[in-house]
Amino acid sequence: MVRAFFDEQTNTISYVVSDPATRHAAIIDSVLDFDQASGRTATTSADAIMAYVEDEALTIDWLLETHAHADHLSAAPYLQQKLGGKLGIGRAITQVQDVFGQLLNAGAEFVRDGSEFDRLFDDGDQFEIGGLQASVLHVPGHTPADMAFVIGDSAFVGDTLFMPDFGTARADFPGGDARQLFRSIRRLLSLPPQTRLFLCHDYKAPGRADYEWETTVIAQREANVHVHDGIDEDAFVAMRQARDATLAVPRLILPSIQVNIRGGKLPAPEANGIRYLRIPLDAL
Template identity: 70%
Template sequence: MSAPSPDTARDHAAAAITAALADPAKRPIVKSFFDEATFTVSHIVHDPATKKAALIDSVLDFDPPSGRTSHASADALVAHVEAEDLTIEWLLETHAHADHLSAAPYLQEKLGGRLAIGHEIVTVQEVFGKIFNEGTEFRRDGSQFDQLFNDGDRFTVGTLEATVLHVPGHTPACLAYVIGDAVFPGDTLFMPDYGTARCDFPGGDARTLYRSIHRLLSLPDEARVFLCHDYKAPPGRTEFAWETTIGAERTGNIHVREGISEDEFVTMRTQRDATLAMPRLILPSVQVNMNGGRPPEPESNGTRYLKLPLNTL
């Protein structure tokens, strides 16, 4: 059997976590906001030394029956940033979400910061650009974002070091951000008693997801993990939760804990995904999120429209 290939990005992230665990000054302060309408958690991560911050996976409130958007969820983030006198350097998206609309453009206008996502958003734009029959005016090069990250890229939040890990499987463009001792895996993982993300969207793959998750599970056990969603695990849990540790995921995640093989996971995930309905907001969400959180341009009457492709997904 050949030796595993080096994983420089993962190793660098692990070393940064270890350094942060040894030095509290390298640990970010994380404030999380839960949107029960979409079961989404947004996180504001800041450097206590400089009060520079990143905002991860924001939510634009959207009412499907009326087609109306509003900013209550986003305004709660603005209020926290202002109350704590933070400076937003980054608006980070873990992927092009299929279950909520991003409020990134609204927050960028209010708070500043650079909007970033994974480089493979171009794959998502190509696939869904065809599904929604977007014309040539829709750019499929990721230029709607200020920064496209690749695996192993590094950046800073104030004085805190951050590393980007590409963790595809749920979607081709999924990223995990490691900032100090904190890991933000997006939809790749859920709480240990709930398991893992689905893989049946275009470009998803259960085998790829298993390998991506195991990259994360090889990080130091003490690393804090801040999740993007929670749905309460049935039966029994009565409270929403979104913070855990790598060690708790590695030993206790019901889908990928130690002892569960790749083939076992792929079989479970494939069978489970076949029973799942499409997310309630997938069609509006992807149209907006693949465009950097921006809705389609107004038509001749000044109104913006979202498409509803029939019998496609």
């Protein structure tokens, strides 16, 4: 069973995936509320997930991150403390940690070996959610560390794809690569045609009234405006690079990345009891 939670402030969809037979579940791409102007965090979004888990009497086995998000802070540590479960992400998170560790001038205490996470997934890894079998696909391009989680007849594809009328993710972040993204998407679209694809974001394409986040492989192959069948790699790369050149830096990239590369853990309080985030000037 899949239950979606939409956070309109960041256009992010989080998911709880559960096995009805055993009541075991995984939480994918949770959101910690963050008001940039005041620097305040809140757990409203995460608490809605927690309430659902408790109402359904679910046992959380996993807290999964499809990648280190640049548009919201992860609530995984908060949910893990409340509900248990192991925190997992792709092994290439170490590449992202290294790039942004340098940008943020992180000290020697930031080891950059992925040890903030309980499990670093490799391509092809398999795991279980109760009686559900899950497998992992490494789908880099948006970032080096993007992973898709294939669970039953569904795939949770992170930021690789949007709804068919909106297209595909950007590939201009450090370590991103439009050619890799195309190949990763084609890999996802080689899954069985009726595979349900659950997306991490929706921004409502022009003319569409409602937010949407579930589609299928066949729908993407037939109608994705950027990468439907018949679009070749060179044409996609040219389109993606031209489009990315027009996009603004995500509003929350600096707060999000420095928290998410640490597994969602907030910085430790300093001597005055206050936590601080770093904002590098003139660096992006």
